[in-house]
Every structure is written in C-alpha cells, then in structure tokens.
Amino acid sequence: MFSPLQLAVAILRLKPDLIHLNTSMDPKAFWRDAVYLLIAKILRRKVIFQVHGGKLPQEFGKANILFQIFLKWILDLPKAVVVLSDREYQSYRNLLLHQRIELIPNAIDLAPYSTAVEKNFNSQELKLVYLGALTESKGILETIEALASLKAAGKLAHLKYVIAGSGKIENQLKQQAAQLGLQGLVEFTGPIFEQDKIKFWLSAHLFIFPSYDEGLPYTLLESIASGTPVIATPVGGIPDVIRDGVHGILVKPRDSAEIASAISRLIQQPDLLKKMSLKCIERARESYEIERMAGQFEAVYETILG
Template sequence: MYGGFSIHARSLRQPCLCKRVMSPKGPVVMLLGPSRAAVSGVSTHLNLLFGSSLARDFELIHFQVGSEGRDESAAARLLRLLVSPFALAARILADGVTIVHLNTSINRRAYWRDLAYLLVAKLCGARVVYQVHGGVLPRLFTGDNRLFAALLRATLVLPDVVVVLTQAAFAAYREFVPKQVIVALPNGIDLAPYVELVRAPAAPSAPLRMIYVGRLVRAKGLFEALQGLAQVRAQGVAASLVIAGSGPDQTPLQECVEHSGLADAVRFVGPVFNADKLALYSNADVLVFPSYSEGLPYTLLESMAAGVPAIITPVGGVPDVMADGVHGLFVPPRDAAAVGRAIIQLAGNRALLADMSTACRRRIAGGYSIERLAEEFARLYSEACTLRRTGLIGKSKSGAS
C-alpha cells in the first residue's frame, strides 16, 4: 500500500547516473506536458501541481510537449517532433534535473512521441515518473500483436514508477507488467474556491441549465449531447446548454446546433477560467459529459465540488468517483437517446437534483483535494530519489473511497 492508495512494486530503482546540481528548493523535477495555457485535463493537472505544496519542496520546471496550445503547420510540427528530444536532453543536463515526470496517454500518437522522451530521460540518468492520464488499457492497445505487446511491456519497465488514475487501470497495468511499480493516484483539485461557492437552486418550472466544460472534440460525446437535447426539446422539455471550451470540432458543433434548431438553447462561451468558471458552475444544474473514454476528468471533480451532478458515461475513473443515481446519472457512450432520457429525468425531479448536489460536494471534499495529491507526489518523488530494489509487493486499495 502507498499512502492509502494502490501500489504494486518492485522498488524504485537504480541510482541516477548523472551528477545532479541540487536546487536550493530541493531536487529539480521536470514535468512534461502540453502548454499550461491549453484547454486540457493534463494542463489543469500541471497547473495544480505547480501551484501546490510540491513547489515548496522541489524545484518544478515545465517542458512543453504535444500540439495542444500551439499554432503550427504540419512542417513545423514535424520539425518540432524531430528536435524536441534533443532539446529535452539539453534541458535535463543544463538544469540538473533529477526526476522527469512524463504525463502521457496510451494511444498511438502519444505513445510513440513520448517513447522518445522516456528514452532520452533514462539515457540522461534522470528518474522517470510515467503518469498515464488516458487512452486505452495495455492489452487493448496491443491487441493480438505479440511483438507490439512485448515492446510495450519492455517500454513500461523503463520508468521508475508508473502512475495511473483509476483502480481499473491499476489492475490492468499490474497484470501486464507485474515487476513494475504501479501506483494509483486519482486526480485532486483545489477545493478552497468551491467551499464558499453559493448555489441558488432553480425553480421547478425553470429550464434545466446544463453545461459542458472541456475540449471541443467529437470523442467527448458533444454531438450526442446535442442530439439528446434536440430530442427532449421536441417533446416539450425546457433545457439549455452552455458549452465552455475550444477545440478542433468547434465549427462542426456550431453547425450541428444550427441544423438541429438549437440556436436559442445552446451558447458557446469559449474557454473559462477562475472566477468565470466558478460563475458557470454556480449557475448550472447539470454537467453533461458523455465522453467515449476518459482517465479521471477534472471537469467532473470540479463540477461535483461545486454541487453540480453529471450526466456522464461510466468510463475510466468516473465510477471510482461517482455512483449512478447518487451523484448523477450514467449513460452509455455514443447513445444520444440515453442522454435525452437522463435530461428528462433530472428536469422533472428537482428534489433529486438537490440531493445529488449535496452528495457531490460531500464526495469530493472527502478525498479529492490537491493537498492530498501533492503529498502523495512528494512522497513518490522522494522515494524515486532514494530507494533501491526491495521487492516489496503492495495490495490494491482505493485511496478515495
């Protein structure tokens, strides 16, 4: 067991090979991920860690990878992919980086890109914390290709620790790479802004106020959300949707709104942050988030902390956090009719919505704070700097149950 969270371990491994220059604040930790200004869950994760107590005990620096937050041509992207591993090596050595915290997903694009960064970090002698935020589980990723499975398995034993977000991922990685350190650390958020957030429940006769917050991409289930909304409005159910975010499918989504006759019911407000995001949550009844796949979406944690129940798919770590009928309603992926039925149920039962709102706030306050996550990463970083092979085997236990 690791700090109350799931862990399965060979120990954190060999000493670092390169001489390190100790920062006055502690070991230097380089976090790899997209632009911190991008609209993405990993960007939120980075910003929360940089603003947490981790920054008091470790020197945190950022190295940008991926296309999110960039405006570049195909040629510029190719050049960046070719040059960035060398830039990473130079930064690791110049800044005396002890730990590289690689934030990745298991999909074809991210895996091959981040494999280069993983190899560079190991060749430079840095410890590597390999955190998987999404994608598919290892055996689904490799399918029946035994050669690819062997390659992925060899890749996953290179980091000093693999961090996953959910209990399902923990079990899958433990089975796939039994000799690797696997730690399950669910995401956490800054709860302070939500503790004082005042919600005024809508009148029973008022339209159901729904929101979506995140990337505007098809895989988030937004087209199904719009189809479900169009279906219930055709049945006389009053409901509206505010879509906050940006992404490559914004124009097709706006066209879908026009073609579905939803122009008076759907608003696109762009990315929202800080006070604007809090205002959005405080004036919402329901989060609609029928994503096809997820790790553990920050949007869900934030909305629940604000007392906003969700219409959401039970994918990734979502069932670890919320219970169907208690904190919101589960719908199958790619099922617009199910989204519509959930809208009708919540629009017609405001007492249930109020009970769900209270349950949501209680659930997040009980185990999903950034303080908890920062403490766990501080312990993990410290052990990555000091521990040797011990052969310890831990048992699975949910840390936010």
C-alpha cells in the same frame, strides 16, 4: 514542449535526480514520451511515468505482438508507473508483474469552491452545461441529438444548454443545433478561464459529459466541487468519482436516447438533484483536494529517491 535534444541538454545542465513524465495511451503522446523516457534512462536519470488516460495498455498494443513486447519493455523502464483510476491500476498491474504501479487520482484546488452549497433546482431556467474541448469523442453531438428529441416530446421548457470551449467540431455543433431548431436553447460561449470558469460552474445545474474515453478529467472534479450533478459515461476514471444515482447518472457512450432519458428523469426531480448536488460537494471535499494528491506524490518521490 521539449524536443528530444532540448530534453537531453536540460538534463545534462540541470542534473535532476528524478524526472516526472506525463503521457497518455494514444499514439502521438506515447511515442513522443517513449523517446523522452529512453533519453532520461540513457542519461541515468530516475523516471516516474504518469499515464493520463487513453486506451488501456492491453488494448493499445493488441494489434501487433512485437509492439506488445516493446510496450511492456518501455513501461518496465521507469521507477514507477502512475495511473488515475482503479480500472487502469488493475490493467497495468496485470501487464507489469514486477513494476511499481501507483494509483494517484487527479485533484484540484477546492478553495474557489469553498462557498459552494447544494443548488436550487426550482429556478425558472435550468442550465445544462459542457466545458472542455469541442471534439467528437466528448459526446456533445449526442447531447444535442438528445435535446432535439426532448424538444419534440415537449420536454425542453425552461432548459438551456451552454457549451464552453473550442475545438475542431465547433462549427459542426453550431450547424447541428441550427438544423435541429435549437438555436435559442444552445449557447456557445467560447473558451472561459479563471473567475469566469468558477462563475460558470457555480451557476450550472447539470453537467452533461457523455465522453467516449477518458482518464480522470479535471472538468469532472470542478463540476462536483461546485455542486453540479453529472450525466456521464462509465469510462476511464469517471466511475471512481461518480456513483450512479448518487452524484448523477451514468449512461452508455454514443447513446443519445439514454442521455435524453437521464435529462428527462432528473429535471422532473428537483429534490433528487438537490441531494445529488450536496453529495457531489461532499465527494469532492473528501477525496479530490489537491493537498491529498501532493502528499501521495511526495511519498512516492521520497521512496524512489531513498
């Protein structure tokens, strides 16, 4: 991470023709990257400003009229603003009438998942999973509540919930699982990487991702690339990837009852899950290969650099 001074020194030393800044519409990231953008423009560099989620710009600036004016001014400075989802594209297009807005969804290297095939959901134990930061906004607390309600209804036989990652609510999640009597059903692996992560996805049966707010998360793309259907929320770029009833089920944020209902519905329909698994693989290979994203950025770079 550069300090503003380090960035200025690097620009003066390296003399890049183009600077690609990654930001998100949350206060800490925005103010840091707004300073970087101003430094780059003062030093007469061309800039691409890529927004990775957070609030939509109209929501981000709605509390203060002066900040709305500043936000629009800042976002008009780069040569292009790059966004991840259709919803973001429409929002930025409506705000920045004369700015170049590019829609370039995230992508991943699909090579590790090249052998993925539709999964078998008739196994002795179905593995529900979560992978990512353990923060409140990811909806993990609601997932554990949903599992507790399924247990009370006698619908938790042959299920396991595996949580991979670390974060500030890890202890809270462990306490919640223990208080709800789910110790044997909920497993915490800690962070996983590389081959362990690939094995994790290939052995998973259902990704539970009821996040409150997202851009276009890489974990979602890894899930579908591995053939793992998804229970998620229709926020950020998720609806661009997941078609309700085809690649999984979309539920309302902060609603443990809807999560429980979706889990209950899917685990009772292994044939539907198998169809969803195949559709997930097809979706990843059609639209989220990293070569597609690289080609889109290359085209943008070429037109900006002339």
